[in-house]
Amino acid sequence: MAETRERVADAVLRPGTVEDIPALRALGEAVVPPTYGPIDAAYAELMLDQWWTPERFADTLPRVRMLLAERDGQVVAMTSFGRLSASHRDFPHVTGDREVMWKLYVHPDHQGLGIGRRLLAEVEAMVEGDELWLEVVDGNDQAFAFYRAHGFEEAERVGDREWPDDVWMRKSLR
């Protein structure tokens, strides 16, 4: 336990910028295949190609807030969050606006050390409004359990015939 606390304490959190795009891409290459490959290998590839490219980060960085965790000068985790209305994506099932945590990813070599919990706590402290939403890919049981343990509950399921469903989870911040 003492070692865990020490290792967590050495992670430095800071905002992400366009200069971090190569490190973000490298993080995606390390964490996306082991996360989604066991659910659907083609989907894991699609995720990387659609959401972890330098072009996509350049496009989304002005629209979201991003926090990174560094250890020994290396980016080992990231989260991005913001209002649903600022996203390019279309969400026909949603009426109104939402604060959404779009990404929370910890490099596989650095998972289980409390970094995800720290980033989530920062996001909860930074968002405006009294609810935080997120999407989990159906079958990502580890993330689902992590979010349940941190007070999120399943609220909606958005089906897709071709790809796994998106499970929307919500946490009251009041």
Ligand SMILES: CC(C)(COP(=O)(O)OP(=O)(O)OC[C@H]1O[C@@H](n2cnc3c(N)ncnc32)[C@H](O)[C@@H]1OP(=O)(O)O)[C@@H](O)C(=O)NCCC(=O)NCCS
């Ligand atoms: C899910 C993820 C973000 C969690 O981050 P992490 O740094 O590994 O988790 P932490 O070490 O911060 O865990 C903190 C707490 O959550 C608990 N926890 C972690 N994983 C858990 C799980 N699968 N089930 C239940 N509790 C879990 C830990 O026991 C710990 O509890 P404690 O604070 O009471 O000791 C990280 O593992 C990850 O990036 N996974 C792969 C990518 C992914 O699926 N991201 C989410 C996309 S929606």
